[in-house]
Amino acid sequence: MDAVCARAQFHAENPVVVDATLGGAGHAAALVGLMPPGGVFLGIDRDPEALVRGRDRLAAARCTVHLHHGEFSELPEVLERHGVPKIDFLLADLGVSSFQLDEAGRGFSFAADGPLDMRMNPEAGETLLEKLASVEYADLASILRRFGEEPAAGPIARSILRALEQDQLHSTADLAAAVTRVVPAFTRNLHPATKTFQALRIWVNGELEEVEALLEAVPDLLAPGGRMLVISFHSLEDRLAKQAFAKLCHPERDIPSWVPLTRDQMPKARFRTEGPIGPDAGEIEANPRSRSAKLRVLWALEDAT
Numbered sequence: 413m414d415a416v417c418a419r420a421q422f423h424a425e426n427p428v429v430v431d432a433t434l435g436g437a438g439h440a441a442a443l444v445g446l447m448p449p450g451g452v453f454l455g456i457d458r459d460p461e462a463l464v465r466g467r468d469r470l471a472a473a474r475c476t477v478h479l480h481h482g483e484f485s486e487l488p489e490v491l492e493r494h495g496v497p498k499i500d501f502l503l504a505d506l507g508v509s510s511f512q513l514d515e516a517g518r519g520f521s522f523a524a525d526g527p528l529d530m531r532m533n534p535e536a537g538e539t540l541l542e543k544l545a546s547v548e549y550a551d552l553a554s555i556l557r558r559f560g561e562e563p564a565a566g567p568i569a570r571s572i573l574r575a576l577e578q579d580q581l582h583s584t585a586d587l588a589a590a591v592t593r594v595v596p597a598f599t600r601n602l603h604p605a606t607k608t609f610q611a612l613r614i615w616v617n618g619e620l621e622e623v624e625a626l627l628e629a630v631p632d633l634l635a636p637g638g639r640m641l642v643i644s645f646h647s648l649e650d651r652l653a654k655q656a657f658a659k660l661c662h663p664e665r666d667i668p669s670w671v672p673l674t675r676d677q678m679p680k681a682r683f684r685t686e687g688p689i690g691p692d693a694g695e696i697e698a699n700p701r702s703r704s705a706k707l708r709v710l711w712a713l714e715d716a717t
């Protein structure tokens with residue numbers, strides 16, 4: 413939180429601030445508290461519950477507040493609808509909210525038994541159970557490998573599909589049991605089903621495609637001096653941000669080495685990057701889930717032409 417607020421000094425008189433992942437609106441409330449009355453705040457979340465919380469927490473805001481229910485990949489259209497051409501500050505705090513994880517009925521957690529749902533937007537798309545009903549073994553194994561970096565992807569995929577066939581897969585506890593049947597041991601204090609749950613959640617919500625779309629759209633939407641902050645909780649998302657930011661900060665790397673350009677003719681970077689920045693001890697103590705968080709920042713240079 414401190415690292416985010418420290419980067420929220422606005423040069424524009426009436427800054428435009430976007431929280432692309434409103435969640436419980438903790439960051440949003442802190443950001444809005446730093447904004448002048450002429451500023452515009454836009455909060456986005458695909459979970460309608462987040463908008464209810466946001467409306468409540470931001471009720472006393474001095475600036476203009478717009479809340480949008482939908483995906484952050486729709487950002488360019490949402491900004492256009494609100495007549496906002498450029499952004500001074502954007503935060504994407506990726507992953508799931510604490511309230512989503514803690515509510516057993518959402519099906520995100522093996523710690524509390526719940527339905528096999530995992531949709532961040534419970535009003536759209538297929539639930540985990542619906543998706544599992546039509547997935548092939550090879551595809552499921554590949555999902556666990558790619559999105560969970562799970563070394564036992566094959567045996568776990570087989571065990572999940574066997575449980576489904578035998579009508580023994582109805583809840584998150586059944587799913588965790590299907591994993592522990594083939595990978596019983598805890599490693600580094602991680603529950604054996606941690607990576608499987610992460611992979612399936614990313615799959616159900618198309619999370620990486622969403623992040624890619626956001627990383628593609630935002631750089632062109634940043635005002636001079638504007639910045640984009642990405643907080644990620646696993647290496648897949650962090651890698652996407654790291655690679656996208658590095659490409660923007662080093663446009664010369666796209667020029668093949670055989671093209672004869674002098675130093676002055678090389679394309680100039682319009683951005684600089686900062687990070688990864690981890691949470692400090694106080695933050696970890698206040699919120700143990702922030703332990704694995706990494707913050708990366710993309711700054712649009714003020715004098716870029």
Ligand SMILES: C[S@@+](CC[C@H](N)C(=O)[O-])C[C@H]1O[C@@H](n2cnc3c(N)ncnc32)[C@H](O)[C@@H]1O
Nearest residue numbers: 433435436437438439457458483484505509622
């Ligand atoms: C880690 S939480 C954000 C927590 C928030 N920063 C706070 O202070 O409470 C991530 C939130 O982003 C939302 N989210 C994830 N992917 C999204 C997407 N593609 N579009 C819109 N919202 C998304 C989730 O529903 C969740 O509420």
